[in-house]
Amino acid sequence: MRKISEVGKYFTLIVLFCGLQVCFAQTAVVRKNKISAFVTEKYNTVITADKQIKQGQYQAFYKNKVVIAQGSYKDDKRIGLWRFFNKTQQLTQVYNYDAGKLLFELPEEERSNFKYIIDKVVNDSVTITKPYKIGGRYFGYLPYLKFFTMPEDLRGEAYEKIAVEMELFISPMGRVADFKFRIKAPFYSATINIDPNILLTEDKIFTPATYNKEPISSRIVVNCYINNRGEPDMD
Numbered sequence: 001m002r003k004i005s006e007v008g009k010y011f012t013l014i015v016l017f018c019g020l021q022v023c024f025a026q027t028a029v030v031r032k033n034k035i036s037a038f039v040t041e042k043y044n045t046v047i048t049a050d051k052q053i054k055q056g057q058y059q060a061f062y063k064n065k066v067v068i069a070q071g072s073y074k075d076d077k078r079i080g081l082w083r084f085f086n087k088t089q090q091l092t093q094v095y096n097y098d099a100g101k102l103l104f105e106l107p108e109e110e111r112s113n114f115k116y117i118i119d120k121v122v123n124d125s126v127t128i129t130k131p132y133k134i135g136g137r138y139f140g141y142l143p144y145l146k147f148f149t150m151p152e153d154l155r156g157e158a159y160e161k162i163a164v165e166m167e168l169f170i171s172p173m174g175r176v177a178d179f180k181f182r183i184k185a186p187f188y189s190a191t192i193n194i195d196p197n198i199l200l201t202e203d204k205i206f207t208p209a210t211y212n213k214e215p216i217s218s219r220i221v222v223n224c225y226i227n228n229r230g231e232p233d234m235d
Helices: 002-025 139-145
Strands: 027-034 039-047 052-062 066-074 077-085 091-096 101-105 114-117 163-170 176-185 188-194 209-211 214-216 218-226
Antiparallel strands (some): 027 039
């Protein structure tokens, strides 16, 4: 009986040791990360032996107060319903990641800072849908703005005198095929080309424009301004 008891004791110790290893191998941590000067994301991660995995609730805030994105992750992938908002916390988009379906997108105002261009004849007899990015017309475009660099020639120029256009060329397959910034200021004009290959995989993906239900190429032009931190921004 004593030998059996000792074996049981060692077995218990082994089980406890293995349990401790699992605890040390996975640790839940809340992360905060700056996306831009005014946007911060907050999310949960599970730290394993070799990487961090997003798990659970995700939120992004404008100026630490206004929610501009909220949803959930499972094993580093977005799941379920995600909601996206503008700077005034007006709902702009709802997307169901489980179904892969856009459920809602706020109609654009007549004076939108977005412009969509296609090389097709447009009249009342055709049906056209514009391209769109999951994330809405603010949060969804933040990953592209970070690639802007202020030209040396404009260092010291008043920000309100600088106009920036961001242009994305979207292929019929829904991929970013060309990416550039156009900059204008008094006595100054320049174009900065960005290599689309440096984008993260998820940032290369759009839903393409359609012409009579057929996917076509298009250009998205976004009018931006320079905020008081010297970064491009949009409303």
